[in-house]
Amino acid sequence: MTQTSTAIAMEVTPRLPRIALVGVHGFGERHLDNLHRLSASGALELVAVADPLPPADGALGPGVKVYASLDELLAAGTAPDVVIVSTPIQTHAPLALAALQAGANVYLEKPPVASMAQYEEVMAAAASAGRLVQVGFQSLGSEALPAIEALVASGEIGEVRGISATGLWLRTTAYYKRSRWAGKRSLNGTDVVDGVATNALAHAVATGLRLAGARTVADVQSVDTDLYRANETESDDTSVVRVRTTDGTVLTCALTLCAPVQSPPSVTVYGTLGQLTLSYTEDRVEITTPEGVRSETFGRTDLLENLLDAGNEADLLSPLSGAGAYASVLEAIRTAHPPQPIHADWVTWEGEDGDAHPVVHGIESLIRRAALGQATFAELGAPWTMSGGPTLQINGTPVATLQDGSLIRATSSPRPYLHPVRTLAGTVVTDHVPEDHVWHLGAGVALQDVDGINFWGGRTYTREAGGYVWRKDHGHIVTDSAEHGDGRRHEQLSWIGPDGSPVLREQREWRWAAVGNSAWKLTLDFTLESATGRAVPLGSPGSNGRRQGGYGGFFWRLPKVGDATIWTPEARGEDAVHGSVAPWLAWSGTFDAGASGAAHATGDPGLGHPATLVFLASPQAPDPWFVRHSGYPGVGLSLAWDTAVAAEPGRPVHRTVTVIIADGFLATQDIEQLITTLGESA
CATH class of the missing domain: 2.70.98 (Beta-galactosidase; Chain A, domain 5)
Structure with a gap:
């Protein structure tokens, strides 16, 4: 008699994505918190971290390996599915290249790279490895962005006249002493490009570019930079960056880390019938139309979760390929003349010791005027800039300056004019x-x-x-x-x-x-x-x-x-x-x-x-x-x-x-x- 054998199907539990975090201090601590949250929900497994300075006792769960560098982590055969890079700016590109070569997808903190050459190198490596790279512009995970795009497409605010990104933040001297690379344009000959537009308020720039429809390098026609600093640093802390896209949209980013008080940054889309203002740290949109003003708040998708769920690059909310326009802005800042110091006559220092921070006189009004007029600080004639054309003089005293008006925005009907005009005692009238x-x-x-x-x-x-x-x-x-x-x-x-x-x-x-x-x-x-x-x-x-x-x-x-x-x-x-x-x-x-x-x-x-x-x-x-x-x-x-x-x-x-x-x-x-x-x- 023959006995029939029955095959019993065993349920196989899918393996959780294996995550490695490089850089556990600074912003890396936020990544650790997020990883603990996602690990507890069963979405992933944190298998290793790498940092020359180990995390504090109790910061990691059991079984998480600790290495001094990504090279050691990869050499140990850890084989992570995703490597999160949250390290100093100048290390982003080499660490991303190493992770891609090891076959991992990469979550790359902002700014993703320190030069256009690095951007192109990492892009090529990702394509060659067939891997995905998500850039940590968290604001691009906001559900407000597609909602704004839909509102603009509906014609509710009319035709788009321009876009501005504004940020009034303050940073103390302790902020610039937290690491060797803080406030540096380069370090030992290596590009860093720290600054208000490339790091602290980089999300304002990236969000503005996204709403301007600028994702790739080819989407950017030109970038104007007007860079200044009130701190004793190399990098800019008070700047205007003006981007013109290939379809003619103008994005003006007016940003400072020298405000008297910190306020939520925002991106505004100006239309012929109204405007939309996104406070991107709050995912809140204020819509102004002839019918009135209303406000809506949106949710946000976590970019790491988005990377884990993505089947291909088209699924990513903040892919490296979509950061080409941002890389163009960073490159323009990297290759610009070093930021001009703001004279001490126009700066007041507040606070003491590590809490001390500079406040640029009138910066709030200047930021608003730059955004509304699509103008740089120099074009506005801020007193700490070098600007102006031929002068009218009385007995050797300048009493008026001729402006050719050529850089005035098109919808302001550019034209020559006199400004500033002064009395003989110097009062501007x-x-x-x-x-x-x-x-x-x-x-x-x-x-x-x-x-x-x-x-x-x-x-x-x-x-x-x-x-x-x-x-x-x-x-x-x-x-x-x-x-x-x-x-x-x-x-x-x-x-x-x-x-x-x-x-x-x-x-x-x-x-x-x-x-x-x-x-x-x-x-x-x-x-x-x-x-x-x-x-x-x-x-x-x-x-x-x-x-x-x-x-x-x-x-x-x-x-x-x-x-x-x-x-x-x-x-x-x-x-x-x-x-x-x-x-x-x-x-x-x-x-x-x-x-x-x-x-x-x-x-x-x-x-x-x-x-x-x-x-x-x-x-x-x-x-x-x-x-x-x-x-x-x-x-x-x-x-x-x-x-x-x-x-x-x-x-x-x-x-x-x-x-x-x-x-x-x-x-x-x-x-x-x-x-x-x-x-x-x-």
Whole structure:
């Protein structure tokens, strides 16, 4: 008799992923906590750690091997499935290469590498080994990112105008003493590239790049760097990095480790109808639309869990291949000139000993202005930067600086202008790229409607909409030639439309001279000629239906002014003066700026010096005064108050405006006497 044998299937328990951690101190401690959590849930097995300084007793579970280096760990035959690299920046690439060669997938802390050459080497090694590399940009695991992308695609905030990443953090001297590589650009000839954008606030940059659609090296067209440091380090701690993607999106990263208080960093997507702001450390999104403001909070996927679950690179939330754009930013910082020290006059140290930390004066406002204006600190004219063009001088004293405006963002209608303009004692009496209207640029000429083209910046007021709308209608003004002499500068300018064609030709002349010991006068003479061979209408919001909105032509943006008094020979106060026709308009008060713009940079209320500006009306036409004070401080002579004027072939539009810039407070009698002395018509 034959006995039938029965095969009994034995249930085989799948082997848990074997994990090795390299670097158990610093951020490695967070990895240890996460590994303990995942190990307790049965998701993985921590088999070994490597660090020259062993972990504290009791930090590891039973059976976890401890080695002094990754080489020793791998030589012992540990064979991990995943190696987590949480070590100094300069060691990331060589350790990742060793782990890949051993057949492991890699979790690589940020920044993943210290140079573009290293990035390309690790990418090639991963491809050759057929292994996966996840980069530790934890914010890229946020479920807020696909939600934001969906909101943008839905058109809820309109077309994207730009993206900013901002970070206001503080770091103490102890932060820079925690290791030999902290605050270094290189160490013993090896690249480190520590810094605010490459390490401390690297997530802000990486998150901004992701929302800008920039993942690969090919997605980045250009990177501008403006790097500074208040600490006694090699690396930057206060910087602006501006990235232009190949599809034209501009990401401006304005970051500092020298803030007075630490606040959550954020990334904002600006649209034509609203904006989205992601506080990425909180996974919270604030959505602003014409319907109002709402807030949503999202979950986050752990990047190590994501790596363990991934079947291929497409499953990774933060793959090394998606960090190419970030590597381009890091490379631009690595190869840039060393960060410029911020002069001690603009830094206050707070705290003591290891808790001491620098605070850069006015940094909060500068960060906001950089983000809103897509501008660098140098372009904003921060007092601790080196910036500016030719100067206007009175007896050897610079009283105004000419800006060509070429780096102003496109939607602010780039154009030449004067800023800063100063009194003879050094009080700054102009502003540019202010937070409230980043397209306001010092003293110059701007018009919102030149045959349908916006040469003012910002939104355009249209009769059809009955309000302001964002349109792709911005032009720009370029300087074709200039002759600069003593007390006089003559410029030939072209007003260029969005299609690249000239619309107007302008002859502009600046003249300046002293008026006694405490005042000087500045005269702007400009002539606008048609460049099209036909009449070119010159309009304003006022000529397009906005009551009392006739700004355009000559415009002077003032800084904050305390106790301001605004008057003409017949009227006093903003409401009475606005829209009036008068031979002169005076503005006096305590200007929020001292010598070299010190108080303006700090943003401290109530600081500054008394000054008076007297604007003399153009003798060519009775243009009404445009005056703003309650919303923002600005003065202009309206070229088209409620009706457009035309620059016709052979009949250009010509205006002359003179401004007296005086220290101290002037009374009406003083002003009349000054005007008579100058021989000006009153």
